[in-house]
Amino acid sequence: DAGVIQSPRHEVTEMGQEVTLRCKPISGHNSLFWYRQTMMRGLELLIYFNNNVPIDDSGMPEDRFSAKMPNASFSTLKIQPSEPRDSAVYFCASSLTPGSNYGYTFGSGTRLTVV
Amino acid sequence: GQQVMQIPQYQHVQEGEDFTTYCNSSTTLSNIQWYKQRPGGHPVFLIQLVKSGEVKKQKRLTFQFGEAKKNSSLHITATQTTDVGTYFCASDNYGQNFVFGPGTRLSVLP
Numbered sequence: 001d002a003g004v005i006q007s008p009r010h011e012v013t014e015m016g017q018e019v020t021l022r023c024k025p026i027s028g029h030n031s032l033f034w035y036r037q038t039m040m041r042g043l044e045l046l047i048y049f050n051n052n053v054p055i056d057d058s059g060m061p062e063d064r065f066s067a068k069m070p071n072a073s074f075s076t077l078k079i080q081p082s083e084p085r086d087s088a089v090y091f092c093a094s095s096l097t098p099g100s101n102y103g104y105t106f107g108s109g110t111r112l113t114v115v
Numbered sequence: 116g117q118q119v120m121q122i123p124q125y126q127h128v129q130e131g132e133d134f135t136t137y138c139n140s141s142t143t144l145s146n147i148q149w150y151k152q153r154p155g156g157h158p159v160f161l162i163q164l165v166k167s168g169e170v171k172k173q174k175r176l177t178f179q180f181g182e183a184k185k186n187s188s189l190h191i192t193a194t195q196t197t198d199v200g201t202y203f204c205a206s207d208n209y210g211q212n213f214v215f216g217p218g219t220r221l222s223v224l225p
Binding site: 033035042043045048091093097098100101102103104105106107108109 | 158
């Protein structure tokens with residue numbers, strides 16, 4: 001298995017531009033998570049999908065952030081318009097089920113820099 | 116919401132010394148998961164504990180879940196340079212709240 005695949009690995013964009021981050025979870029995993037990691041705030045859960053349905057989006061910072069999961073093998077996180085404070089590493093993770101004994105499998109992350 | 120805290124924030128040890136990080140919550144946890152993140156890498160799942168007082172071992176790593184299910188520890192015996200990284204505890208509270216602790220950053224001096 002190739003694991004959780006995220007793209008792009010790095011993204012540098014100008015303030016005000018739209019940014020789309022992509023994630024392919026592990027086949028057969030029913031839960032998908034988007035996390036943001038910064039030095040100041042650590043790992044923050046942004047949104048969680050179960051069977052492609054958003055379950056908890058209370059961590060999404062504001063209306064500029066949106067996430068979709070149109071099918072079991074693909075999810076996107078969009079920021080529009082982007083701001084410098086959005087600069088962070090964004091991780092996608094998937095798991096068989098919540099509380100799975102196998103934990104969450106993280107992708108390699110997308111390092112976003114907004115200038 | 117539920118939070119988990121970790122201490123210490125940083126730990127510097129000489130290679131061969133032992134290391135312990137502690138995870139604490141004010142509320143009872145359904146489970147504890149431990150992850151390791153190497154510098155520049157992504158969190159990697161190490162183990163999950165679910166039972167009160169549970170102890171699990173992976174080679175030089177020993178994981179414990181407290182009797183009250185409010186705290187946990189990760190102990191590394193005889194650290195090696197390959198142990199460098201940040202260790203996170205996390206809990207998903209029966210699938211309701213997915214929280215990670217702030218992590219303990221371990222440095223190992225050769």
